Amino acid sequence: YGHAVQTTKKKTEFGSGEIRGVIAPESANNAKEGGGLVPTLLFGIPGSGSMAIFIGALALLGQGELEPGQKMLTEDLDITYAIVWMLALANVLGTILCIALSNPIARLTNIxxxxxxxxxxxxxxxxxxQSGQNLLDLAALMGIGLIGILLRRFDWSRPAFLIGFVLAKPVEQYSNNAYQISTFRIDQGLQAVFEYLFSPIVLVLIVITVLSVLVGIRQAKNIQAEGAVPSGRKRAPFLFLLSLTVFTAWFMIEMYSIPDYAWVDAVFPVVISTFTFGCLLGLLVLMILKPEQDLIFADRELEIGEQQHPFWRTLGWFAGLLVLTSLIGFILALAMFLLCFFIIRAQESISRSIVFSVSGIAFMLFMGWLLNRDFPPGLLQEFMNLPWPLT
Incomplete structure (x- = not known):
């Protein structure tokens, strides 16, 4: 957008509906996906938040056989080409569909x-x-969703949280490999250690890492709260940070209490948890010293004053759906949830609520049949032999 403004002669038209002000940032947004795909496929490092989701989908649909890395350029080269071509075709088809369906899509904002x-x-x-065919997956969904809501409320980086989940497994694996290699070199003698440390690839990686950290620290001073998030209340942000600190401390205690925990397996969680715990303690000290108006106390709840945020009530309904699912199974729980939600929460008429609920159930049944997937069972299914889709 900034480049479009700087390179046009009629700068005054921007900000008043100039179409170039829409085309420029959207073109840049689509163009970055191709660049983000390179580190994603080659190194397993997501180039963007959407690529982090892509890696998760690749692991789920590939059933563990597709892993980003060197295999994508050797054994799975055909899949790599298919992904590249699909990305290119998706942009073309997406443009055509958006132009053709712009009016109906715009009406969706009125819902x-x-x-x-x-x-x-x-x-x-x-x-x-579907990821693990376990009810605990739904509990994890609820927990991670709640964490995501709190991260947004207090203006913490949600993409960083997501990328951390995606990169945890490969980083731990490669950290263990690096530790074993370095231990082997140390056992060979001091000369082997220096040859390892001053090898070209190690030096390049060290330089890239140091530069990334320095640039990140320098740019951090210019990062502002997302969307001018208000601040002015210490209690909620402090309690959120304190809970994260306590959880990290509990995790470290449990980790150190594991008997016969080999150091080669512990090196990654020990380093990461120790570093995280230190950073959290530092933030706690800053919160104690800083005034309430500081950006460290960003809290989106202040945007709506003291009124209760309606989203929390909606989240409570979702929690009710998960509890019902654990008791009577997903389909029966979903039928009750949809009907009650539309009548009570959405305040729709009974007839419209029934139509919406039946439509949702029909869609779920179609998806389950099409994908040959089961639905989450509950305690009821353990005592009664029910037919599909109630199994």
Whole structure:
């Protein structure tokens, strides 16, 4: 957008509906996906938040056989080419569809959130269960979703949280490999250690790492709160940070209490948890010393004053869906959830609520049949032999 403004002669037209002000940032947004795909496929490092989701989808659909890395350029080269071509075709087809369906898509913004939320919860719950076919997947979904909401409320980076989840496994694996290699070199003698440390690839990686940290620290001074998030209250941000610190400390205690925990396996969690715990303690000290108006106390709840945020009530409904699912199974729980949600929360008529609920159930049944997937069972299914889709 800034480049478009700087390179045009009629700068005054920007900000008043100039179409170039829309085309420029959207073109840049689409163009970055190709660049983000390179480190994602070659090194397993997501180039963007969407690529982090892509890696997760690749692991889920590939059933562990598809892993980003060197194999994508050797054994799975055909899949790599397919991904590249699909990305290119998706941009073309997406442009055509958006132009053709711009008016209907624009009308979607007029739909109330309370009419969209239950269907979103329905699809997300079904998808989360498919990863491990376990009810604990739904509990993890609820927990991680709650953490994501709190991260947004206090203006913490959600993409960093997501990328950390995606990179945890490969980073731990390669850290263990690096530790074993370095231990082997140390056993060979001091000369082997220096040859290892001053090898070209190690030096390049060290330089890149140091530069990345220095640039990040320098740019951090210019990072502002997302969307001018208000601040002015210490209690909620401090309690959130304190809970993270306590959880990290509990994790470290449990980790150190594991008997016969080999150091080669512990090196990654020990280093990461220790560094994280130190950073959290530093932030706690800053919160104690800083005034309430400091950006470190960003809190989006202040945008709505003292009124209760309606989203929390909606989240409570979602928690109710998960509890019902654990008791009577997903389909029966979903039917009760949709009907009650539309009548009570969305305040729709009984007839419209029934139509919406039946439509949602029918869609779920179709997806389960099409993908040959089961639905989350509950305690009821353990005592009664019910037919599909109630199994």
């Amino acid at each position: 109330r959130f309370v009419l969209i939320a239950p269907f979103v919860f329905m699809i997300v719950s079904f998808a989360a269960f």
